[in-house]
Amino acid sequence: MISVLFVCLGNICRSPLAEAIFNKLLAENNLQYQITCDSAGTSDYHIGEKPDLRSIDIAAKNNLVIDHLGRQLTIDDFSHCDYIIAMDKSNEQNIRKLLDSRKHTHIYLMRKFDDQPGDGEVPDPYWSAEDGFVLVHDMLLRSCKNLLKTIIREHHLA
Numbered sequence: 163m164i165s166v167l168f169v170c171l172g173n174i175c176r177s178p179l180a181e182a183i184f185n186k187l188l189a190e191n192n193l194q195y196q197i198t199c200d201s202a203g204t205s206d207y208h209i210g211e212k213p214d215l216r217s218i219d220i221a222a223k224n225n226l227v228i229d230h231l232g233r234q235l236t237i238d239d240f241s242h243c244d245y246i247i248a249m250d251k252s253n254e255q256n257i258r259k260l261l262d263s264r265k266h267t268h269i270y271l272m273r274k275f276d277d278q279p280g281d282g283e284v285p286d287p288y289w290s291a292e293d294g295f296v297l298v299h300d301m302l303l304r305s306c307k308n309l310l311k312t313i314i315r316e317h318h319l320a
């Protein structure tokens with residue numbers, strides 16, 4: 163099983179939405195038995211919590227199933243995740259800090275996969291209005307589609 167982990171700060175806004183979008187793409191491409199995904203936060207702010215209501219709302223509007231409960235990234239995640247996808251540069255730095263001097267070459271910024279990469283980050287929508295979540299959803303969808311294409315290519319799944 164190829165394993166993808168989406169990581170943000172709180173694990174209640176961006177990364178659970180990315181997980182829901184990616185799961186839908188996996189099902190649509192009948193790849194759910196070959197690729198799995200999960201999400202986590204670098205912080206311990208929202209452990210055990212449901213996603214933010216605004217992420218639940220945008221997920222419902224896009225027919226996505228979002229049923230994740232917040233959890234914090236742990237060192238064990240590195241041993242079994244093939245792709246660790248950080249939402250922004252601060253998340254990426256925090257992931258690398260947790261990793262300390264150990265090597266993990268499979269850490270990427272989500273918007274590396276976006277064909278409209280902007281400044282390269284999925285902005286933190288927590289303090290934004292609802293339209294911030296619409297923008298975040300659209301960037302996540304574009305990025306997830308290209309991430310899936312990359313995984314299919316790298317693992318000869320087509």
Ligand code: 4NP
Nearest residue numbers: 170171172173174175176288
């Ligand atoms: P996320 O958004 O990292 O996309 O889940 C945030 C959620 C909560 C907080 C910050 C960002 N917070 O400061 O509690």
